Amino acid sequence: MKHLIIYSTIVTSIFFSSCSNYLDIVPENDIETIETIFEKREQAELWLKSCYVLMTDPVSSVIVNPAFTGTDEVVAGEYTRQLLTTQHRWQWYGLFIGDGLQMVQEPYANIWKKDLFYAAIRYCNIFFEKIGGVYNMPDNEKALWVAELKALKAQLYFELMRRYGPIILVPENIEVNSDIEIMQQPRSPIDTCVNTIVRLLDEAMKVLPPFMQKDQSRWTYHSLESAATLKAQVLLYAASPLFNGNPAYTNFKNKKGEQLFNTTYDHEKWKRAAEATDEAIQLCLDGGRQLVTGNMSKSTELLNTMMDIENSVVAPGYANNEAIYMIRPQGQSLHFWYSWTLPYFKSTDYANYNASMKGCISPSIKMVEMYYTEHGLPIDADKEWDYSSRYQMGKESSPLYRDVIPLNSDVLGLHLRREPRFYASIAADRCYWQRGKDAAQNLIVKAYRGEQFGTHTPIINNSYPQNLSGYWLKKGSYSNVSTRDYSSAIDNREEGAIIFRLAELYLMKAEAWNEYLETPDAEHVYNPLNAVRERAGIPDVESAWTNYSKTPDKVKTKTGMREIIRQEWNIEFAFEGRRFWNLRRWLTAADELNTDLYGWNILGETAHQFYNNFDGPVVVWSKREFVAPRDYLFPIRSEEVMVAGCVQNPGW
Incomplete structure (x- = not known):
C-alpha cells in the first residue's frame, strides 16, 4: 500500500x-x-x-x-451527441469535429x-x-x-x-x-x-x-x-x-x-x-x-468468407493471427461499438431486447455505396451490375446467397450482388443478420417504422435513440452471439484492441510502390492488393477491371491504381478509424467531408415511403464542415500556445 x-x-x-x-x-x-x-x-x-x-x-x-466518428462513415443525431455529454464524462469528439465545431479554446x-x-x-x-x-x-x-x-x-x-x-x-x-x-x-x-x-x-x-x-x-x-x-x-x-x-x-x-x-x-x-x-x-x-482465412464452419462459401472478414478485426483472448499490434483497451474499443450500433429493440421483443443497445450510430449511404459489387468493382464501374436500378426493388434467386439474402423476395437493388465485405459489415433492410449460433437465429432486418428494427416514433426525436440511415453496423461485433445475450457474453471477455493488422501493410505497400513507380506492376502493386482482395472473396484487381469494368485500362495506370487503392483502403478498413487520417494525408478531406450525410426515410411505413418513392436517399444530417487548409491539422490549445511559446497551426 x-x-x-x-x-x-x-x-x-x-x-x-x-x-x-x-x-x-x-x-x-x-x-x-x-x-x-x-x-x-x-x-x-x-x-x-x-x-x-x-x-x-x-x-x-x-x-x-475522433477517427472513428469524425468522417462521413457513420451517421448519428442529436440524441447521440447529447447523451454522453449529459450523462457521462466522455464526448463524441469525432462527431463534433465532423460537424466543424473544433476550436482552439478547448480543442476536441x-x-x-x-x-x-x-x-x-x-x-x-x-x-x-x-x-x-x-x-x-x-x-x-x-x-x-x-x-x-x-x-x-x-x-x-x-x-x-x-x-x-x-x-x-x-x-x-x-x-x-x-x-x-x-x-x-x-x-x-x-x-x-x-x-x-x-x-x-x-x-x-x-x-x-x-x-x-x-x-x-x-x-x-x-x-x-x-x-x-x-x-x-x-x-x-x-x-x-x-x-x-x-x-x-x-x-x-x-x-x-x-x-x-x-x-x-x-x-x-x-x-x-x-x-x-x-x-x-x-x-x-x-x-x-497471416490474413485470417479458411473458416469452414458455415454452410456456404459466402458465409465462410463473411466469417473470415468478421474474425479479422476482433481478438478474443488476444488471439488473431492477422493482428500485428494489440493493446489492452481501457475504454470503448472497436469491439465495443455494439452498445451504439446494435439494434434498439422494443422491450416487448423478449427474444431480442437488450437495454444496453442504442442502435443510434449507423453507416451512411456513402459507405453502403462504397463497397464493391460481387466482381470487386465500384458499383458505377461494373458493366454487369445494374447501377441505374439500384434504388428499385429486385429479387435474388441464386443459392450462393442463401442465409444472406432471402431468396425470391423483394430486396432493394443496392443490396443485391454485393461483395462479401458488404454483407459482413453492413446490416441492410430485408437482408439476413446472423445473430446467434445457427441459421435458425438469423434475423431478417425489417427497418420500416413500426417494424422490429424500425423506429417506433412518428418523428425524428432527439430524446429517443434512433437509427437515422436505415442501416446497422455489423463490423466489430460477433455474429454468433444473440443481441439479447450480447452484453453478458461479451463484457467480461478479454479482448485486444487491434491497432495494426497485416491487411494494412499490404495496402501500404501497394500505395507506396504505385506512387513511386512510373507504372504499376504485379510484384509491387497488384500482388499485395490482391492478397487483401482474395481474402475478401472478390476477383484479383486485373481480372476484375479487365473482364467486368466499363474502363478496363484504368488498372494499368498510376492514376487509375491510385483511385483503386484508395477505395480498397476505404472498404477494407471501413469503420476502423483509417479513413479519417487517410483523407487528411491524401489532401482529399475538403472534397469528401463538406457534403451532407444521406440515409433512407426511417419514418416510412412501407417500402415506397421508406425508400423515398424509390427516388434515392434523403439528407439525414447536414451539419458538416471541413475548412481547408485549416482543418488538415488539429489546433493546439490557445493557452498552451501562450505558455509553451510555440507557434499555432495555420488557420487557427
Missing part, C-alpha cells in the same frame, strides 16, 4: 504540475521518491504500464479517438497537453534514465523494457505528428529549475520529427523479439513486427501529400524562423516508405502473421 500511495503521489505531481512546466520531469522534492520506485522491478513495471495507459483511450476508444481530442501524451513521453524519459538502478532485474529484461518504451515513445510522437504536424520533440526531460527560455522548446520541422521517430524505432528493433517469441504477458507491448509496421506507417505519412510538398505550409515556421515543412515534393520519400513496408511484411510473415 505504501508503494501505491507513493506512486499515486508521483502521478499526481506529474499530471498537475504548472502549465509552464509541461516538459519538465517532476518537482524537485519528488526526485528521491522516483529513485525509490526504480529500486524494484515491480514498481518499475507499474511505471512502464502507466506509459501505455495514457495512450490507450486516445488511440483505441471509439468515443475518444486534445492530446497535446501536460497530462496526456507529453506526460507519457516524460514517463518514458524517466524510465530510460532510472531503469538501470533496478536491482532485481537481469540486464536483458531491462533492455527489452527499454526497447518496448522506445517504440511506444515513437508511437506517441507519431500520434502527435499526424494530428498536429510538426511537434515539440523531447529527447530528455528538462530540469525544473531551468530558465523559461529552455523550457519553451520550439516545434521541430516535420522531416526532423519523422527521422527522430524512425531512429527510435530502429533502435528498438535491434532488441525487440518477434511477437510469438514474447511472453504472453507482454503481447500488448511492442514487438519487432509492430515496430517495423509503425516505421513503415510513419514513412508513408511523410511521403503523402499532406506532409510532402504541400504548398499550403510555405510560410509555416517555428519561433526560431525554421521552415517547418519542406514544400518541395520529394518523390524518393515514397521509395523509403515502400522499402520499409516490404521489410515489415517480411518480418510479419517470418513471425507467423
